[in-house]
Amino acid sequence: MSDSWSVRVRWLPWRRLARLGIAGDRWPRMVEGPLSVLARTLWFVLLPPLLLACLLELLVLWALLPFVLVGRALGLGSWWVDLRNHGCRAGTFRVAGARSARSLRRALAAHLRRGGAPGDDGAARLVAAEGAEFASVEISARDWELVLRRLSPHARRRWFLWRRRLSIADSLDVLPGGLGDDPVSAIIAIPFVLLFVLCLGGAVLELVVQAAILPVVVLLRLVRALAWPIEVVHRGTVETRQQVHGFLPSVRARRQLAEGLRLNRRRPEQLRQLAPLR
Incomplete structure (x- = not known):
């Protein structure tokens, strides 16, 4: 599979809002000495609150996870599979059960690994075979700028x-x-x-x-x-x-x-x- 695309089953009830990647993608580069040091120092002041927010959100999510899993097993909720390009969410699949979610993830990963495109007819057949529903997500220009910054x-x-x-x-x-x-x-x-x-x-x-x-x-x-x-x-x-x-x-x-x-x-x-x- 191309290193630009990834497919992941989402276990938690919602996508995390506080992530360390938010800080890492915006880490000031050391290019002009003292000015870069000052920017990094100011950024570092914001890191502890972000770490605390990450921890608190994870604790809440993990506390809710058993109830979410029981509800999904009883058919009260759906499973979600996220399609990402360089870490940016490009689409979300909704399926009825855990087995379908894992099967769809494996099939899509194999499809992309063979050189298929995430939105071609081959991917559409995989989605139909698992009874999944797909919602496309537009990658924002700001998120793509962060990707280019990370790759350049x-x-x-x-x-x-x-x-x-x-x-x-x-x-x-x-x-x-x-x-x-x-x-x-x-x-x-x-x-x-x-x-x-x-x-x-x-x-x-x-x-x-x-x-x-x-x-x-x-x-x-x-x-x-x-x-x-x-x-x-x-x-x-x-x-x-x-x-x-x-x-x-x-x-x-x-x-x-x-x-x-x-x-x-x-x-x-x-x-x-x-x-x-x-």
């Missing part, structure tokens, strides 16, 4: 003396993004959450050390005793492209390198209504 490489000047081994953004990447909201996924996520806490602590410690020696490093670069590394960052990998002496030449070099790095993928068109919800 970007250029930066490295202000710190060495490239950090740990970062807060990398700590967020430790959290599993491909898990569902079923009970098994929640159990699997526990060790990842503990690892996230450890990585976050290490990232903060390394950042404190780097910040302590930063004034000396900047002074040496301003007098051209040290060069400014110009780097390209893409999906967690960092490549040094240039070593430029001088403050203003380094600014120009970064901006020139940044031109043309951004991807220009078209936003997916809204899928046709395979079987509109009534």
Whole structure:
């Protein structure tokens, strides 16, 4: 299956509103030194309330989940299967039972893996075979901008003396993004959450050390005793492209390198209504 499409059974009664991805997708990039640090510091102040909101919403959802499952088993509620493109919801299927939901998810995943399109006749036959109903969802321009930002490489000047081994953004990447909201996924996520806490602590410690020696490093670069590394960052990998002496030449070099790095993928068109919800 193409890495751009995913199909997931939704166990919880509603789609979560508080998600760590909201913070991760908007994490300020380190491109202009002190200004980026200030933006990240302000963003970090908002992280604890978001973590608390995530925890509270999950507790409420998990408290309601047994009643939701009993109601669905008694035929009082439907099961939902979400179709996503790069994490953006592009459509929702509604089916009567858990078996139909799992069967539809497997069939659609296999269909996409074979190169089929999510809205073609093959997908329509799968929907009809499971008695599912489909509601298309338009991906908003704002959500697609976040996708392009996440996929596109970007250029930066490295202000710190060495490239950090740990970062807060990398700590967020430790959290599993491909898990569902079923009970098994929640159990699997526990060790990842503990690892996230450890990585976050290490990232903060390394950042404190780097910040302590930063004034000396900047002074040496301003007098051209040290060069400014110009780097390209893409999906967690960092490549040094240039070593430029001088403050203003380094600014120009970064901006020139940044031109043309951004991807220009078209936003997916809204899928046709395979079987509109009534």
